[in-house]
Amino acid sequence: MLAQLALPIAQGGGPVIPTFNRGSDCVRENRQFCWDWFSSHWSSTFQPRLIEHIELTAIAVGIGFVIAFVAALAAYRWDWAVNPATAVFALLYTIPSLAFFQLMVPFTGLTRLSAEIALVSYTLLILFRNMLTGLREVPPDALEAAQAMGLTRRQTLWRVELPLALPAIMAGIRIATVTTISLATVAAFIGVGGLGEPIFNAIQDGFKTQFIAAGVLAVLLALVTDALLVVLQRVLSPWARTRAA
Amino acid sequence: MGAYEGGLSMHSIIDAFQFIGDNLHFMLTKTLEHLALSGAAIAVALVIAIPLGVTLGHLHKGSFLAINASNIGRALPSLAIISIGIGILGIGFINVMVAMVVLAVPPMLTNAYVAVDGVDPDAVEAARAVGMSPGQVLWTVEIPLAVPLMFAGIRTGAVYVVATATLAAIAGGGGLGDVIVNQASYGTAGVIAGALMVTALAFLVEGLFAVIQRLLTPRALRHEEGPAELLAPVVEAT
Amino acid sequence: MQGVPDPGSAAAAIEFRAATKRYPGREAPAVRELSLSVPAGEICVLIGPSGSGKTTAMKMVNRLIDITEGDITVGGQSVRSLDLTELRRGIGYVFQQIGLFPHMSVEDNIGTVPRLLGWPKQRIRDRVGELLELVGLEQSDAKRYPGQFSGGQRQRIGVARAMAADQPIMLMDEPFGAVDPIARDRLQNDFLRLHAEVRKTVIFVTHDIDEAIKMGHRMAILRDGELVQYGTPDEILATPANDFIADFVGADRGLKRLLLRKLAEIELSPAANGERDDLPTIEEDTCLRDALSMMVTQRVSALTVLGTGGERRGTVSMESLAHFADLDRADTEVEA
Numbered sequence: 001m002l003a004q005l006a007l008p009i010a011q012g013g014g015p016v017i018p019t020f021n022r023g024s025d026c027v028r029e030n031r032q033f034c035w036d037w038f039s040s041h042w043s044s045t046f047q048p049r050l051i052e053h054i055e056l057t058a059i060a061v062g063i064g065f066v067i068a069f070v071a072a073l074a075a076y077r078w079d080w081a082v083n084p085a086t087a088v089f090a091l092l093y094t095i096p097s098l099a100f101f102q103l104m105v106p107f108t109g110l111t112r113l114s115a116e117i118a119l120v121s122y123t124l125l126i127l128f129r130n131m132l133t134g135l136r137e138v139p140p141d142a143l144e145a146a147q148a149m150g151l152t153r154r155q156t157l158w159r160v161e162l163p164l165a166l167p168a169i170m171a172g173i174r175i176a177t178v179t180t181i182s183l184a185t186v187a188a189f190i191g192v193g194g195l196g197e198p199i200f201n202a203i204q205d206g207f208k209t210q211f212i213a214a215g216v217l218a219v220l221l222a223l224v225t226d227a228l229l230v231v232l233q234r235v236l237s238p239w240a241r242t243r244a245a
Numbered sequence: 246m247g248a249y250e251g252g253l254s255m256h257s258i259i260d261a262f263q264f265i266g267d268n269l270h271f272m273l274t275k276t277l278e279h280l281a282l283s284g285a286a287i288a289v290a291l292v293i294a295i296p297l298g299v300t301l302g303h304l305h306k307g308s309f310l311a312i313n314a315s316n317i318g319r320a321l322p323s324l325a326i327i328s329i330g331i332g333i334l335g336i337g338f339i340n341v342m343v344a345m346v347v348l349a350v351p352p353m354l355t356n357a358y359v360a361v362d363g364v365d366p367d368a369v370e371a372a373r374a375v376g377m378s379p380g381q382v383l384w385t386v387e388i389p390l391a392v393p394l395m396f397a398g399i400r401t402g403a404v405y406v407v408a409t410a411t412l413a414a415i416a417g418g419g420g421l422g423d424v425i426v427n428q429a430s431y432g433t434a435g436v437i438a439g440a441l442m443v444t445a446l447a448f449l450v451e452g453l454f455a456v457i458q459r460l461l462t463p464r465a466l467r468h469e470e471g472p473a474e475l476l477a478p479v480v481e482a483t
Numbered sequence: 484m485q486g487v488p489d490p491g492s493a494a495a496a497i498e499f500r501a502a503t504k505r506y507p508g509r510e511a512p513a514v515r516e517l518s519l520s521v522p523a524g525e526i527c528v529l530i531g532p533s534g535s536g537k538t539t540a541m542k543m544v545n546r547l548i549d550i551t552e553g554d555i556t557v558g559g560q561s562v563r564s565l566d567l568t569e570l571r572r573g574i575g576y577v578f579q580q581i582g583l584f585p586h587m588s589v590e591d592n593i594g595t596v597p598r599l600l601g602w603p604k605q606r607i608r609d610r611v612g613e614l615l616e617l618v619g620l621e622q623s624d625a626k627r628y629p630g631q632f633s634g635g636q637r638q639r640i641g642v643a644r645a646m647a648a649d650q651p652i653m654l655m656d657e658p659f660g661a662v663d664p665i666a667r668d669r670l671q672n673d674f675l676r677l678h679a680e681v682r683k684t685v686i687f688v689t690h691d692i693d694e695a696i697k698m699g700h701r702m703a704i705l706r707d708g709e710l711v712q713y714g715t716p717d718e719i720l721a722t723p724a725n726d727f728i729a730d731f732v733g734a735d736r737g738l739k740r741l742l743l744r745k746l747a748e749i750e751l752s753p754a755a756n757g758e759r760d761d762l763p764t765i766e767e768d769t770c771l772r773d774a775l776s777m778m779v780t781q782r783v784s785a786l787t788v789l790g791t792g793g794e795r796r797g798t799v800s801m802e803s804l805a806h807f808a809d810l811d812r813a814d815t816e817v818e819a
Contacts (some may be wrong), residue, residue, distance in 0.1 A: 007310075017274070032332065032333065033332070038454045062304075093446075094404065094447050094451050095413045095444045095447065096407070096408035096444060096446055096447050097408065097411070098411045098412060098422065098425055098426075098440070099411060099425060099439070099440035099441070099443045099447075100444075101442050102425055102436050102437065102439075102440040103437065103440045103441070106257040106258075106433065106437065113478050170326050175319065176319075178319060178320040179319070179386075181320075181322055182320075182321065182322035182323055182324070182325070183322075185322045185324040186323075186412065188347055189426070195325070196324055199324060199325070199328040199415075200415065202328070202331075203331075203415055204329075206335075206336070208331075208332040208333075209332070210332075211329065211331045211332035212328070212329055212332035212333070213328065214320075214328055215324075215325040215327075215328035215329035215332065216325070216329060217325075218322045218324070218328075219320075219321055219322060219325050219326070219329070220323035222320040222321065222322055222325075223317070223320055226316070226317075226320045
């Protein structure tokens, strides 16, 4: 089974194949987790992959946000746009990730572009949905007051509607970011790096530490990012924490 | 870039269909493997998540666990979980199953909890007032009213499992993932074919559960949803 | 309320000129040829049963609802000719749901229009401080968020916000309807006190006849989109134009008239020292109805009226009170 797997290997960093006849006891016996091996390979292998992973995620969420934002504003303004947009984004979301990456390859090659197209696509549904819901749930009396006070449409949008939709938007960004981190691990399959690469490489030699190290790093990245974004969300919407007297 | 060249786009797709036609039995076998693996994981996840979620919701206890389970579960990169699983349990069917169950349980658990916990308290009170035992209240009032939201969680988990099963290939799980990762044996056409089929499968499962969800929702609770809503998986915005 | 106050420097008169609002597909107009004049600095109450068009009429002033026919002028200028945004920035708007911006502090809420108008920051801050005091809130409330206040307090913030840019007129749509009666009473009193200082022209919509009598210098009673009677509360109570009005204001309209005056405002019988020493006393700052109430419960037909220092100012008899409750006669003259 394993012998049949022939994965495209990324350049830079290279595959990590520990030589079992050298190294510590832990490595030779392929125990669960060899800290010494991990720390010696941190800056050559794991750190660059981690940074690549963060880059992949940041770009995808950034671009996805812009697209979803425009779509959400349009759908907020023009009701008929909601269903088509939702349908398209939902369609993209349902495609299994590995399949999506593979399907991109004939068109855009084994490049970051392929990976980013897929990753961006996955962010769209949740970002769009949350933004739209956030905008629609702005209290109508605040809108009535804004209109009566003489705010223009644009001023109402930027000073009242978007700030009040911010919690929902941030929640969407949080979910989208964490989902992208998860999907970006699979992107390594088409050779764009990221924390998935050590995982795929590890399959060739079954080195346990590599599996666990890469896996745990990805999980930690996701959880830490999630926590940070929760904090950011609270910071950006101080009023949401106050309760009525 | 090897065998992949930009100019092959449409040709590759046609080749892929050709591949499916030529290897129909094989592809169907792989699809069934995929479904079997997914089905097993979904079944195990259901057995764990639903009774637990329903019980906690009925008792209105454990909300922190139930709600945060979903938040954390959603954050877990699926491939990473599989990877850790390989590190601990080695390559094989069990490991993949465990990883997929770990990923499927959170949305099912959270939704089951929130659904039962959030049933209209007035309805529950009325049921108790007419003398129903707690068990009867649960089965005749709480669960029927909780079905829509609960089922939305099952649907999310199920689709997630089908998608993750694709990754199972690298851990020895079989299924359509085997084809997708194996360009050497099956060529570009095969890989594309596998990708297309697993996508179609995901849509089918998604659509199937959406229809079941619609059917199971008591008529009075059904909102008028357009086709876009039916298609889109339910994602919470906490 | 009696008496017309001097208009403040920043008040403008409002005039409805056969203003009409028709909705497509409906035969009867929501507001039919409404014509009335609100002098600068007065509070004009629009009142009527549901569907009378009172809110529609008010919303036509700031064009939240467009005028189909006729016109409305503010300070002599037609609202139809003014730029919409400018028009609205010159009109304070207070309504039942209040509509404070939950994401902004009280200070930022109140300062919304001044900020739009480009006022310097310090001026806005000073103005907010001034307004908080005017509406009866603490200076420390400026930095807090709307969610932290009670309904009554939030409406005070709403009123402050509507006055922040010293807008010449104010529109108020059942502003105190969402609070409990005690809070409502306080809000009404505080608003009247505030209005005595700032003297803006106010159009106040309500469905509560007691509130209308209390708050308005003038009342306009509408039914089915038409103006039925327009006058001071005393005029309407004393001389209702038809049975509908008489029913609407209530069978106790005579007694209601007694709410409109205080003992301090009427002429009293001279206090004769020695005589009538045993009469119960009452302060001159009490309204006539409460005086009558005391007479009834204490089974007397006269009371001794005391001034603010406790000195005797005179006596008042049930006979003279009854005079003010007279139906079919509105007058401002006093006969003891």
